[in-house]
Amino acid sequence: MSTKKTRSTHYWLLKSEPECYSIDDLKRDKVEMWDGTRNYQVRNMMRDQMKKGDLCLFYHSNAGTKTGVVGTMKIVKEAYPDPTQFDPNSEHPDPKSDPENPRWLCVDVQFTHKFAQPVTLQELKQDPFFKDMTVVQKGNRLSVMPIKKKHYEKIVARAKG
DNA sequence: GCCAACGTTGGC
């Protein structure tokens, strides 16, 4: 008999500028590669901690007063080499990355829900419940960050009204 | 291996 424990679901917040790739784009595409991340912390989190079935919030960054969480998605494929790093025509080619040992990874995400109204950054900052969420803290620039289950659930509940 | 210069992110 196996005694291995089942890993519990992890929760994440993934940022994208809506002009670059929005929740509506994901709704249309259903499943998409979350590529283009070029940060070692993010790479390591994707590689070591992000698992199939993990639940994610989709966050629109740089969107003025609409900046905030706009929907949910889930991880459907775990970390694999990001093909855009080898594509000179992509947004972020990395000529120093060795195809034998790729430097950058991506995952696949599947659309699950678009909120009727975004839960804005402004709103999150105003509620002390969210004060230890990285996304509301100043200076944070990671495009992928782990979040707590309670925060995920409260944001989803709030979006439902 | 220090650290200044530089580039990028992202809120405002």
Next chain:
DNA sequence: GCCAACGTTGGC
């Protein structure tokens, strides 16, 4: 479009 934060790069 400004600027603070901060990761990365490269000269030494």
